[in-house]
Amino acid sequence: EVQLLESGGGLVQPGGSLRLSCVASGFPPNHAVSWVRQAPGKGLEWVSVIVSDDDTYYAHSVKGRFTISWDNAKSTLYLQMNSLRDEDTAMYYCAKGGGAYTPFDHWGQGTLVTVSS
Amino acid sequence: DIQMTQFPSTLSASVGDRVTITCRASESFNNRLAWYQQKPGKAPILLIYKASTLQSGVPSRFSGSGSGTEFTLTITSLQPDDFATYYCQQYDGYSLTFGGGTKVEIK
Numbered sequence: 001e002v003q004l005l006e007s008g009g010g011l012v013q014p015g016g017s018l019r020l021s022c023v024a025s026g027f028p029p030n031h032a033v034s035w036v037r038q039a040p041g042k043g044l045e046w047v048s049v050i051v052s053d054d055d056t057y058y059a060h061s062v063k064g065r066f067t068i069s070w071d072n073a074k075s076t077l078y079l080q081m082n083s084l085r086d087e088d089t090a091m092y093y094c095a096k097g098g099g100a101y102t103p104f105d106h107w108g109q110g111t112l113v114t115v116s117s
Numbered sequence: 118d119i120q121m122t123q124f125p126s127t128l129s130a131s132v133g134d135r136v137t138i139t140c141r142a143s144e145s146f147n148n149r150l151a152w153y154q155q156k157p158g159k160a161p162i163l164l165i166y167k168a169s170t171l172q173s174g175v176p177s178r179f180s181g182s183g184s185g186t187e188f189t190l191t192i193t194s195l196q197p198d199d200f201a202t203y204y205c206q207q208y209d210g211y212s213l214t215f216g217g218g219t220k221v222e223i224k
Contacts, residue, residue, distance in 0.1 A: 034213075044153075044161065044204055046213040057211040060118075093160055103151035103208055105172065107160035 002026035002106040004094045009111030022077040022094030032099025037090035049098035084115045123216030129224040136192040138219045140205035145185045149209040152190045
């Protein structure tokens with residue numbers, strides 16, 4: 001059974017940093033995994049995908065500020081978020097898929113990031 | 118990037134109704150189109166992928182069709198559990214985009 005469990009969300013000031021984690025289980029470690037976010041009352045926005053250690057992709061809105069990574073030993077996905085802005089406030093979901101032309105077939109329960117002074 | 122326009126944004130329907138939601142892309146792509154259902158406070162659930170393939174465990178009253186730039190999600194005989202928000206998403210490459218969502222409400 002595929003399971004994805006996010007953590008690391010919280011309140012951070014504009015310009016600050018935060019690192020999200022997602023512990024994954026139930027699928028091969030070489031499978032693509034993504035971050036998708038949803039601002040309060042808004043729609044879904046894809047943020048980033050990691051296909052392999054040196055094969056990562058980002059939405060224009062976060063490129064240069066966010067970094068996605070994967071720790072094979074811990075089966076954990078990370079999202080390092082720097083230079084945070086008010087508009088980054090959202091529920092952040094970890095989702096299996098997004099690479100090699102695959103949909104998001106499993107999702108975590110999400111972790112809430114609030115950027116506010 | 119491929120932009121996805123979904124309509125209507127809100128739809129009022131009754132139990133037993135047939136419901137159709139449309140998703141239009143800004144350019145043609147190879148049917149790598151998915152539909153998701155999301156209920157308040159919950160993560161989305163994959164319903165359909167490759168435009169028309171039903172995800173395992175999804176009721177057969179859900180179906181998808183379309184190609185090129187226009188895709189539809191149809192729910193035949195709407196059930197109480199189907200009142201939710203639905204999103205389309207293209208995954209043709211590595212700049213993935215969602216439609217704005219369609220909220221299906223009780224009439």
